[in-house]
Amino acid sequence: NAGVTQTPKFQVLKTGQSMTLQCAQDMNHEYMSWYRQDPGMGLRLIHYSVGAGITDQGEVPNGYNVSRSTTEDFPLRLLSAAPSQTSVYFCASNLDRFGETQYFGPGTRLLVL
Amino acid sequence: AQSVAQPEDQVNVAEGNPLTVKCTYSVSGNPYLFWYVQYPNRGLQFLLKYITGDNLVKGSYGFEAEFNKSQTSFHLKKPSALVSDSALYFCAVLGDLNDYKLSFGAGTTVTVRA
Numbered sequence: 001n002a003g004v005t006q007t008p009k010f011q012v013l014k015t016g017q018s019m020t021l022q023c024a025q026d027m028n029h030e031y032m033s034w035y036r037q038d039p040g041m042g043l044r045l046i047h048y049s050v051g052a053g054i055t056d057q058g059e060v061p062n063g064y065n066v067s068r069s070t071t072e073d074f075p076l077r078l079l080s081a082a083p084s085q086t087s088v089y090f091c092a093s094n095l096d097r098f099g100e101t102q103y104f105g106p107g108t109r110l111l112v113l
Numbered sequence: 114a115q116s117v118a119q120p121e122d123q124v125n126v127a128e129g130n131p132l133t134v135k136c137t138y139s140v141s142g143n144p145y146l147f148w149y150v151q152y153p154n155r156g157l158q159f160l161l162k163y164i165t166g167d168n169l170v171k172g173s174y175g176f177e178a179e180f181n182k183s184q185t186s187f188h189l190k191k192p193s194a195l196v197s198d199s200a201l202y203f204c205a206v207l208g209d210l211n212d213y214k215l216s217f218g219a220g221t222t223v224t225v226r227a
Contacts, residue, residue, distance in 0.1 A: 004156075031213065040122075042203055042217035043157070050213060058214055090156050104156025 002026050006091050006105035013081040013112045021076040021108050023091030029103075031094035032074040033058070034066065036087040037107075043090065049074055081112045115140045115208035119218035126225055132194040134221045136187045136204030145207040146187040147215070148178055150200045157203065163187060174198070194225045 007022045025032065033048040035058075045058030049068040063085060065077040074093075078085060091105040117138045126132050138144050145164050149157040161172025168180045178189045187204060204218040 033213075033215075035217075040219050042219045043205075044217070045214055048213055056213075059216070092156070102157075102159055104158070106156055107154075 004103045004105035006108050010109045017081050023074045025093040029093035033092045034076045035090045083112045086112045115216050117204045117206045117218040119221045123222045126194050132191040134189040134202050138206045140208035147205040148189050149203045152200050196225050199225045
């Protein structure tokens, strides 16, 4: 198993550009989440999904879209990048609701100029 | 609303000494509490959780945490710290089993000196 994979590892965008951060898992997990990590603020939940076709907003959803067409993939779209979206983005997947079997991807570092 | 607070940005201990990382929480109902560890340039790894039952929870790598409802705390402890325990530690809370939204604390950087 590859676990949770994220691409790209690092990306530089200009303000106003759009892009998609890819996340895939091969563990057949129903639950998947996107977090952003900023210094001194811990991880904040952007969007999450409890199964294919089902998504919901987290704590900081503005400026981001998600879709879940398959169990394996959970892409995160930045519609019009802003400098405030400079962050490290982590995708995670869970076997269950409680997070014990939560697996995190290696992260994507995004810099918006 | 649910939240967690980690009052210490940094904790420094000598190898072999006890390690404590503090966490307090705020939820409207019963809390479901977690500790995660993050090593440099890596994603988070689950350490332990409290859902119900015994207030003392044992987890990975010799860590344990004590749930204290009266003090709304869930401090992480290790009796004898190792240099390899140096990392960033996050406390998290889930306030509602029907709501999947985990709330994380800001994190505590632990440095264990040889």
